[in-house]
Amino acid sequence: MKVLVRGLRPGVDAATLRAALKPYADVRAVELVREGDPKHPWAWVDIAAGALTVWKLVARLDGRYIAGCHLRWYVPAYRGRNAAPAAA
Known part of the structure; x- marks a missing residue:
């Protein structure tokens, strides 16, 4: 499940962020x-985890300093593929 992470400092790279998050979660990729x-x-x-696990992780890590950055975590809104559009 993909989450949005803000609050990164300009010099951080994907490998550094991935290594810093390793103790907290199984990270598949960082873009x-x-x-x-x-x-x-x-x-x-x-993050290689289900929605409930990711929500708990985001709640635990939001606002913490990781990799020298004060990170803010966001879970984007999700709609299933079969969700019907809202009626007008």
């Missing part, structure tokens, strides 16, 4: 995004 404001990069972190 850094520097477009827009390179002084405030953010990342998509793909």
